[in-house]
Amino acid sequence: MMAVRKIRSFDEDFEPRDFVESAQEIYINAHNCLVSKNKLKIREYVTERAYPEIRHNIHDKTIHWKFIQSLEPPRMVHARCTDVITKENVFSQITVRFHTQQILAIYDRFGRLMHGSEILAKDVLEYVVFEKHLSNQYGTWRLHEKIIPDWMPPPEPSLKTFRLADTNTQ
Template sequence: MAVARLIGEIPQWILSTPTVQPLTNLILVRYRRAKHWNPKWKELRKAKVLKVNLPNFHEKKEDVSPYKMRQKMMENGLKPTRHWAERQMHISCTGTIIEPYVPPEGDGKLSVVTSAGAMQKIEYIGKKSKSMMSVRKIRSFDEDFKTSEFGDVAQDIYTKAHHYLAERNMEKLREYVTERCFPEMRNNILGKTVNWKFLNSLEPPRVVYARCCEVFTKENVFAQVTVRFHTQQQLAIYDRFGRLMHGSEILAKDVLEYVVFEKHLSNVYGIWRLHDKLIPDWMPAKEPTAKTFVKVEEQSADAAEGDTDLVSVQKSRQPLKESDQPKETA
């Protein structure tokens, strides 16, 4: 149509002359350039298109030999499949206490001068030889470990773990307790509000027990250290209604505890974490939790007599049953 319009605009006298015949054969062609007008980003435009080698979907798995299948997987950077199924397993802590330490009865109350206190000291020295062997094994993995300095490190871990527990900061709590201890501590505060405060230490914390164990292989070694704490603390626990269940925010109590700390020695990035607390058999039972109930108001004697008269009147107004009605005589 554009050509016809162009021809229509040409005067007739020009078309009639024989010398202007090439104008009647005019063909207009629109050319499209394949190159972009700005070649600056040519490489980036080229990187937008990725050539992917698609697999042959019509090829059957039975027709491919194992050697060829393995070769194809190596070309694609894939590991060859195995005929057994393996599941990864990571053991970050032990599930129990290795040879739990038995705290002596009356600890914190008996003096060394007394006969019972002297017997406790002798028993402690007798158990110390096995602990020294375990401490030597710990030093073979951690050269900076010292029993004289570990008490302060353990107290810092102990206070931070209980502080984050009271604040319900579970992300920070995982850094200071093991995977075995975490669910036990978390479940004990469900539906409760905990106010805990560490006041001071009555005695410096000291290491009383140390044990090492091998899990599955000789290279996978775990260490557990039992630390004695004698401190002053404040604890108040409230239920979900805000009523006091245990303790007090005013009174401070002396607390004697034996806490077990654990470390994965074979792990280069292993750290000491709180693992468990020792509760001896001779320890007395805990005080029961104080529970609250609705108070029932006692009624006076006059009010009680009035209630009984009202009940008798209501009973007299009720219709008689068939058995209670008088029978008619013939």
């Protein structure tokens, strides 16, 4: 409640119910930019911290992603505000719970399927952190990070292709 009150001190029109709807739009737009590999447009939807991670994870890959539907309405589960260096420089982070149906297929650089399927929809439960620089009057909410809980299995190691040195030449 205190964090929401702090956000409202910078943005009088802030309403958590309205925010989660716009957060879902940001989430979908960020993923669509990721699929299309639009480097410039994706910066509008993700923070400077998330951008290099996203770019690194899609290098030499082809991604097919589609948002099908929300199984539950998105909801705000946590909010926090903090000042950085000075009291006037305030950042806010809001964690949103998404329970959705999505299609995801990831292909390597040779066109081989690495993960997922283009026809099978999966139920996805995600906790996504959105961040806004409140002190900046032109600041916007952007995707900052996805929280991976401890109980989730670690991601499967990706298969890498290597070129072996020619052992016949001396």
